[in-house]
Amino acid sequence: MKITVKLIGPFVQLFGFGEKEMEVAPATTIDGLLGLIAIDKARPKIITRNGLAVGTDETVENGDRIVISPIYSGG
Amino acid sequence: MNGWTGRILRVNLTTKTARTESFSEEFAHKWIGGRGFAAKILYDELKPGIDPLGPDNKFIVAMGPIAGIPAPNTGKTVVAAKSPITGGYGDGNLGTRITEHLRKCGFDALIVEGRAERPTMLYIEDDKVEFLPADEVWGKGTFETNAWIYAKYGKGVGVLNIGQGGENMVRYAVVRSLEGRAGGRPGMGAVMGSKRLKAIVAKGSKPIPQADAAGMKKLGQDDLRKVHEMDKQSGWSIQSTNGVLAWCNEVAALPVRNFRKTQHPDAWKVDGERLNNARIATYGCPNCTMRCGITIHDDAGRESELDYENVGLLGPNLEIFDLPQVGALNYMCDDYGIDTMSGGCVLSFYADAVDHGAIPGDIKFGDAEKFKEILTSIALRRGEIGNLLAEGSLRAARKIGKNSEAYAMQVKGLEVAAYNCKFIPGMALAFGVSPIGAHHKESWVITFELKQTSRDSYGPEKAQKVIDLQRIRGGLFEYMVSCRFPWIELGWGLENYPKYFNAVSGLSWTLDDFWKVSDRIYSMIKLFWLREYPQTDRKLDYPPAVWFDPDNVDKEGPIAGRHLEYDKYDGLLQHYYDIRGYDRRGIPTKATLERLGLTEEGKAAEKFGALT
Numbered sequence: 001m002k003i004t005v006k007l008i009g010p011f012v013q014l015f016g017f018g019e020k021e022m023e024v025a026p027a028t029t030i031d032g033l034l035g036l037i038a039i040d041k042a043r044p045k046i047i048t049r050n051g052l053a054v055g056t057d058e059t060v061e062n063g064d065r066i067v068i069s070p071i072y073s074g075g
Numbered sequence: 076m077n078g079w080t081g082r083i084l085r086v087n088l089t090t091k092t093a094r095t096e097s098f099s100e101e102f103a104h105k106w107i108g109g110r111g112f113a114a115k116i117l118y119d120e121l122k123p124g125i126d127p128l129g130p131d132n133k134f135i136v137a138m139g140p141i142a143g144i145p146a147p148n149t150g151k152t153v154v155a156a157k158s159p160i161t162g163g164y165g166d167g168n169l170g171t172r173i174t175e176h177l178r179k180c181g182f183d184a185l186i187v188e189g190r191a192e193r194p195t196m197l198y199i200e201d202d203k204v205e206f207l208p209a210d211e212v213w214g215k216g217t218f219e220t221n222a223w224i225y226a227k228y229g230k231g232v233g234v235l236n237i238g239q240g241g242e243n244m245v246r247y248a249v250v251r252s253l254e255g256r257a258g259g260r261p262g263m264g265a266v267m268g269s270k271r272l273k274a275i276v277a278k279g280s281k282p283i284p285q286a287d288a289a290g291m292k293k294l295g296q297d298d299l300r301k302v303h304e305m306d307k308q309s310g311w312s313i314q315s316t317n318g319v320l321a322w323c324n325e326v327a328a329l330p331v332r333n334f335r336k337t338q339h340p341d342a343w344k345v346d347g348e349r350l351n352n353a354r355i356a357t358y359g360c361p362n363c364t365m366r367c368g369i370t371i372h373d374d375a376g377r378e379s380e381l382d383y384e385n386v387g388l389l390g391p392n393l394e395i396f397d398l399p400q401v402g403a404l405n406y407m408c409d410d411y412g413i414d415t416m417s418g419g420c421v422l423s424f425y426a427d428a429v430d431h432g433a434i435p436g437d438i439k440f441g442d443a444e445k446f447k448e449i450l451t452s453i454a455l456r457r458g459e460i461g462n463l464l465a466e467g468s469l470r471a472a473r474k475i476g477k478n479s480e481a482y483a484m485q486v487k488g489l490e491v492a493a494y495n496c497k498f499i500p501g502m503a504l505a506f507g508v509s510p511i512g513a514h515h516k517e518s519w520v521i522t523f524e525l526k527q528t529s530r531d532s533y534g535p536e537k538a539q540k541v542i543d544l545q546r547i548r549g550g551l552f553e554y555m556v557s558c559r560f561p562w563i564e565l566g567w568g569l570e571n572y573p574k575y576f577n578a579v580s581g582l583s584w585t586l587d588d589f590w591k592v593s594d595r596i597y598s599m600i601k602l603f604w605l606r607e608y609p610q611t612d613r614k615l616d617y618p619p620a621v622w623f624d625p626d627n628v629d630k631e632g633p634i635a636g637r638h639l640e641y642d643k644y645d646g647l648l649q650h651y652y653d654i655r656g657y658d659r660r661g662i663p664t665k666a667t668l669e670r671l672g673l674t675e676e677g678k679a680a681e682k683f684g685a686l687t
Contacts, residue, residue: 009310009313009322
């Protein structure tokens with residue numbers, strides 16, 4: 001199952017990529033995805049799937065665009 | 076009086092006189108400083124209905140009890156006046172050395188009255204006040220003016236100055252400092268220009284009265300180090316505020332083509348990663364360890380300082396996706412002393428009006444060179460279009476007609492910041508109820524809204540969050556006066572601010588004490604608006620009409636087909652009024668005013684509009 005993962009802001013430098021396609025197993029959760037790309041689960045973040053917020057216990061689906069961002073507060 | 080100098084400097088440019096006034100401890104505790112002082116002084120001293128660009132308006136510079144004292148991000152000052160773009164209360168904050176210097180001259184606030192006969196620079200050195208000629212730099216930009224001042228007095232002095240935008244009374248001209256900082260979006264630079272006040276320079280040497288100066292020094296230094304360390308670990312400064320641009324594009328919140336669209340495939344070309352790659356230097360305010368100003372070379376090789384708001388509104392909003400070109404428009408705004416946000420929205424409004432045939436013209440979205448030409452016309456009020464657009468998008472739309480007001484991206488006359496709320500009801504409310512017209516500084520609720528609520532909810536939890544954020548961002552940080560960045564971006568604890576306040580004042584306040592002050596100031600400002608707009612109703616707190624327009628929905632993407640709904644927005648607004656204790660017009664009730672200690676101020680407003 002192929003998905004696209006995009007990181008935002010300092011996550012790009014901290015975790016080593018801006019955007020990439022990833023092959024993941026069916027029924028992979030957002031939580032599982034965070035483990036795959038070694039992002040600290042405790043770190044405050046906002047995650048969207050195809051532009052809308054998604055919970056960490058939800059599963060990703062083929063073709064999804066997952067965006068992981070620090071929680072900005074609007075300058 | 077520890078924590079405050081207890082003195083205000085009042086100068087009159089017409090008579091070239093200056094006098095020092097003292098204020099009471101009760102006044103200090105009730106209004107704290109910054110926005111609190113400014114709102115109360117302007118309410119008490121301005122006659123309702125005066126011309127904001129006439130000599131009867133007053134220009135206020137106000138600091139707070141922790142302002143200028145070394146501690147995390149305390150280098151800010153509030154500038155305020157009756158706004159020439161909204162006709163209501165106007166203010167803004169900026170990082171400047173004048174914070175520390177004016178306080179070291181022995182003042183917590185400066186009130187400027189009247190109008191000078193000739194271009195003037197006000198020079199304040201401790202108790203000495205001089206009215207100096209500024210003809211030499213009248214007509215010059217802010218960079219040259221700042222350099223001229225530094226050549227005379229050295230780089231260490233505190234400076235506020237204006238460019239041609241302020242001189243020519245462009246209604247969204249700002250006040251500038253430190254060659255990179257700007258504040259006072261609702262035309263505070265135009266008010267200085269109307270007074271022929273080109274610059275204020277201050278140099279102070281007195282100690283700032285503090286209950287526990289040694290304790291505060293250690294606390295401040297330790298905390299500056301801690302915030303610096305938090306910033307390094309978080310990586311926030313790598314992309315600074317512009318990190319949020321890519322996120323806004325992903326969640327359909329980016330202003331594109333005068334807010335017609337919420338996403339663009341080329342947005343990545345001007346995002347935080349590209350800005351960081353193009354970085355040539357980084358700048359910040361006094362007492363700041365998380366400097367947010369990233370400079371790049373613009374298309375003319377000049378050093379231009381960018382952040383998210385100006386990239387968003389001078390870039391994608393104009394369909395310009397080339398950082399050096401965005402940098403050039405930004406540099407011009409900074410040099411002319413024009414607000415980059417309103418500047419971007421006014422330019423996009425004009426291109427949209429031409430695009431829709433409401434007004435003839437040859438401007439097209441994406442045409443950076445043409446936008447530069449128009450920007451110069453605005454700053455110099457050159458020609459029909461320059462003069463029209465110098466008035467701001469709302470006045471321009473009313474003159475153009477042909478339904479163009481529907482896509483003037485403003486609230487109360489002040490243009491919106493770079494968040495496209497086509498389908499973000501809570502943030503639309505935050506713009507709607509901002510006390511100075513649309514501004515993101517009061518309450519930025521998007522991440523809460525998207526992460527912790529349903530995006531299409533119009534429930535009371537969103538109204539409550541807007542108020543919570545107003546109490547902190549538009550309240551605490553605007554009257555202390557201090558930058559909100561350590562708290563909002565790094566999670567630096569709010570409980571630290573009472574610690575600083577108590578160390579300098581000797582008091583024992585808690586955060587709950589501060590929230591009451593915040594609510595008092597918001598209600599005070601509402602009364603200011605009531606006096607200026609006696610027929611006021613809740614429509615004044617509505618966001619731009621285009622966000623409600625079913626013909627303006629995204630055709631694809633995460634919010635395809637969605638838009639704000641009038642009835643539901645009105646319900647959300649009512650939740651806000653109910654929690655605040657306002658009536659259906661959005662005016663504080665008598666009971667609310669009494670609870671906040673504003674009974675007398677309410678009586679003064681009642682001559683202009685009945686209270687309930």
